[in-house]
Amino acid sequence: MKRIFLFLFTCLAVFALSVSAAEAKKILLLAGKQSHGPGDHEFQAGCLLLKQCLDEVPGVDVKVYSNGWPSDESAFEGADAVLIYADGGAGHPAVQGGRIQLLNSLVKKGVGIGCAHYGVEVLKGEAGDAMFDWIGGHYEHQYSVNPMWSPKFESFPNHPVTRGVKPFALIDEWYFNMRWRPDSKGVTPILVATPTDDVRDGPYVYPNGPYPHIVAASGRPETMMWVYDRSDGGRGFGFTGGHKHVNWANDNFRKVVLNGILWMAHVEVPKNGVDSVIGDEVIVQNLDPKKGASELPNLTGNWTFQVETDQGGGSPTFRLVHAGQNLLGRYNGLFGQHDVFGSVRGNSVTLNLEVSVEEQRMAVTYTGTLDAGGKMKGKVQFGELGEGTWSASR
Numbered sequence: 001m002k003r004i005f006l007f008l009f010t011c012l013a014v015f016a017l018s019v020s021a022a023e024a025k026k027i028l029l030l031a032g033k034q035s036h037g038p039g040d041h042e043f044q045a046g047c048l049l050l051k052q053c054l055d056e057v058p059g060v061d062v063k064v065y066s067n068g069w070p071s072d073e074s075a076f077e078g079a080d081a082v083l084i085y086a087d088g089g090a091g092h093p094a095v096q097g098g099r100i101q102l103l104n105s106l107v108k109k110g111v112g113i114g115c116a117h118y119g120v121e122v123l124k125g126e127a128g129d130a131m132f133d134w135i136g137g138h139y140e141h142q143y144s145v146n147p148m149w150s151p152k153f154e155s156f157p158n159h160p161v162t163r164g165v166k167p168f169a170l171i172d173e174w175y176f177n178m179r180w181r182p183d184s185k186g187v188t189p190i191l192v193a194t195p196t197d198d199v200r201d202g203p204y205v206y207p208n209g210p211y212p213h214i215v216a217a218s219g220r221p222e223t224m225m226w227v228y229d230r231s232d233g234g235r236g237f238g239f240t241g242g243h244k245h246v247n248w249a250n251d252n253f254r255k256v257v258l259n260g261i262l263w264m265a266h267v268e269v270p271k272n273g274v275d276s277v278i279g280d281e282v283i284v285q286n287l288d289p290k291k292g293a294s295e296l297p298n299l300t301g302n303w304t305f306q307v308e309t310d311q312g313g314g315s316p317t318f319r320l321v322h323a324g325q326n327l328l329g330r331y332n333g334l335f336g337q338h339d340v341f342g343s344v345r346g347n348s349v350t351l352n353l354e355v356s357v358e359e360q361r362m363a364v365t366y367t368g369t370l371d372a373g374g375k376m377k378g379k380v381q382f383g384e385l386g387e388g389t390w391s392a393s394r
Contacts, residue, residue: 024061025080032086038293039324042245045286053276068093081112081265088121095127112264117242132181135236136228140179151193164273168252173243176222191225235264246323309388
């Protein structure tokens with residue numbers, strides 16, 4: 001009797017597992033080829049980080065393919081959603097050879113398509129028309145722009161992709177002024193902010209600009225992420241951030257993309273969005289072995305600063321997360337708590353934050369060097385109010 005019970009239990013368990021596997025939504029994350037400098041365009045590391053987060057979500061089966069495209073296109077069989085996080089333009093992996101036709105066939109089956117950062121840019125014409133059908137819009141060279149700036153995302157539409165997302169602002173190469181499908185039907189803006197005139201005036205990353213049509217749109221809100229409901233029930237989205245890999249350490253930046261991936265795969269987004277916790281060590285995992293990357297220091301950790309000025313001193317603390325050439329962090333000191341953005345070039349370090357003094361915004365910039373003993377020192381500029389010196393240790 002025990003043997004019969006054990007046999008039946010085993011059969012039921014195997015059946016349950018097979019049903020669960022069959023019902024799991026298959027999501028492909030396509031990571032582009034190595035590109036840019038350390039910490040920028042880290043497509044493989046970014047996709048693997050997103051997979052790690054999504055692996056904690058029940059009912060999904062996530063696969064990552066590097067170098068822009070699976071070596072065997074049978075990988076697309078049974079896919080429910082595909083995210084392309086890669087370089088774009090004429091070199092976009094989805095527009096090579098007969099791949100437009102392949103993706104068109106997937107779209108007709110209801111497969112979701114998402115594109116991130118440079119992956120939202122294609123040449124107008126056949127590729128642009130395909131993007132209209134896949135995700136509702138795209139970046140068009142010298143019509144759209146790509147400044148490095150920090151939009152403030154302060155409010156969000158009532159949509160599954162925004163569940164649990166709180167206001168945030170991060171410096172990234174946030175593209176805007178997309179070329180939308182002619183009727184814009186089915187396109188819903190998700191991340192929207194209004195660029196200042198200084199942002200519109202440039203410089204853009206390439207070409208420098210300014211472009212008259214961008215300057216003329218002063219005061220207009222712009223869309224940096226959108227979702228697209230296709231008329232056949234399929235879904236897509238475009239996300240223009242993702243240049244700086246370190247930004248994946250921000251919970252809200254990460255959450256809105258994770259939510260978007262689930263949504264386009266027709267997976268119910270949790271009430272509070274996809275909760276994911278990543279340690280500091282995850283940010284530096286799987287970075288591409290780019291030139292100069294091995295010589296860069298690792299500044300991740302808690303730092304205590306000693307600041308000296310003619311008006312007195314202070315001891316603010318900085319919590320820093322570091323990946324490649326980029327830093328992200330949090331300042332806590334005389335001016336309260338503020339986000340910190342920075343860069344590392346060799347042993348040279350720059351940290352930037354914006355504070356409020358008598359209801360006026362003031363830029364604070366720390367520049368300095370890291371010495372052989374692992375300590376930092378340099379000068380700090382407090383807007384137009386003055387300057388001082390600083391030293392720091394972990």
